Amino acid sequence: MATYEYRCPHDGDFEVRLPLGQAGASVNCPECQRQAARVWSAPLLARTPRALGAALDRAAQSAETPEVVSRIPGRRAVSAAPVHPARARLPRL
Template sequence: MATYEYRCQRDGSFDTILPIGTAGMSTHCPSCGGRAVRVFSTPGLVRTPTALRQAVDRAERSAETPDVVSRVPGGRPVRRSRHPAHARLPRW
């Protein structure tokens, strides 16, 4: 069995599972019954690792609604030099 993608002008894209090689160039939309044409897209052969998928999902969500933080994450202690010339350097 293979998954075929079709696009209806009214309802958008939907998938249909059919035996390999039996999909036509058009079919009926399951929502409205209208004509839907076949869309040729890349096959889903590779499975994305869970950690990568979660990172991509977080990045996509933060594009619209970024997380607000109250402090810099990490909490590393600040290392201060005791050299007298370093005291004259600008601080950020």
């Protein structure tokens, strides 16, 4: 069995498991029953979690068109971590 990826214009991507070589150019979407076209993807990348896939897409897009920075970011406020009583008398650097 092989996993084939299809893209519905209405519901997005979904996977179908079929015998090797039995995948057609399009199948019906399981959600809306519209025709979904087959998407050619690299092996095993179809199982990439959506959040990771979105992060990889954003990283690739920022390589091509990075965000324009109009000012230097402000410094973050450093919060004082609570001091453990055993370390309270140690010298500070």
